[in-house]
Amino acid sequence: MEKLIITAAICGAEVTKDHNPAVPYTVEEIVREAKSAYDAGASVIHLHVREDDGTPTQSKDRFQVCVEAILKECPDVIVQPSTGGAVGMTDLERLQSTEIVPAPEFATLDCGTLNFGGDEIFINTDNTIFNFAKIMKERGIKPELEVFDKGMIDIAMKAHKKGLLVEPLHFDFVLGVQMTATVRDLVFMVGSIPAGSTWTVSGIGRHEFEMAAVAIIMGGHVRVGFEDNLYLEKGVLAKNNGELVEKVVKLAKLLGREIATPAEARKILSISK
Ligand code: KMH
Ligand code: ZN
Numbered sequence: 168m169e170k171l172i173i174t175a176a177i178c179g180a181e182v183t184k185d186h187n188p189a190v191p192y193t194v195e196e197i198v199r200e201a202k203s204a205y206d207a208g209a210s211v212i213h214l215h216v217r218e219d220d221g222t223p224t225q226s227k228d229r230f231q232v233c234v235e236a237i238l239k240e241c242p243d244v245i246v247q248p249s250t251g252g253a254v255g256m257t258d259l260e261r262l263q264s265t266e267i268v269p270a271p272e273f274a275t276l277d278c279g280t281l282n283f284g285g286d287e288i289f290i291n292t293d294n295t296i297f298n299f300a301k302i303m304k305e306r307g308i309k310p311e312l313e314v315f316d317k318g319m320i321d322i323a324m325k326a327h328k329k330g331l332l333v334e335p336l337h338f339d340f341v342l343g344v345q346m347t348a349t350v351r352d353l354v355f356m357v358g359s360i361p362a363g364s365t366w367t368v369s370g371i372g373r374h375e376f377e378m379a380a381v382a383i384i385m386g387g388h389v390r391v392g393f394e395d396n397l398y399l400e401k402g403v404l405a406k407n408n409g410e411l412v413e414k415v416v417k418l419a420k421l422l423g424r425e426i427a428t429p430a431e432a433r434k435i436l437s438i439s440k
Contacts, residue, residue, distance in 0.1 A: 169435055170427035171419050172388040174211040174367060175204030177408045179394025180223035180253035187397040187404050192217040198236045203409030205241040208416045210432035212237060213247045223253040227263040234267055243429040247273040247311060250299055254287045258295050265306055272438050276300055276310035279319035281345040296322060300331035309438050312338045316346040320359050335437055336364040339390060342378060343371030350381055365436060371395050379415050383422050389415050
């Protein structure tokens, strides 16, 4: 089986220090969390950034500073900026994370509109998705196709038919937001993507490690981190993102799966640096 790529979603846009005091806001805190995840075995850092007071931002300048600071401490890590940002941001705001120099190797591409809890709706119209895919292709950025339910795989395939995506495709199944996070759901999603694609699962909240274990067995890849889950186990807050990554590394060891380095992850994902 291929080695396991672990992505750490270290910050997110919704969680705060009230939920877990280790959620990073400042550049120093972002670097601290990225390094803890990298040292524990993460090869990809999924990145959102904040103002110092915790407000989510897609500022190009803030991304530039944070990416450079992360790469100083974790020189070979794959940094994957979010183009999702936070609910309510405009497309132009969101796209700023792709404008840093040099362009990112990897970035998220959210493939549909969804209910984000309470009254929140995370809007991604077909035209937004096609436009983001076109811009990423022009800038040489590999998209991670964020799919929160099966219909979003179908929308991604519409973008592919239009020539906006380059194979092999890479999907992230975000389970436990709009779609439930069961083994049946994950097996269904994996069976719905084109042969030759790679995939990661992000199990939200208490589903994080259940989904990780299933992905390790199935040959997929795993995302963990404060964006998705703040707890190491029931009632125990994680002290840092590294603890969440370490738990996946332990699971992988128990199940006989080796961990990919960033260079190996680039090969698996067909990302050329
Ligand atoms: N914060 C969510 C509204 C992504 O990074 O591309 C969007 C999100 C997905 O987190
Ligand atoms: Zn995100």
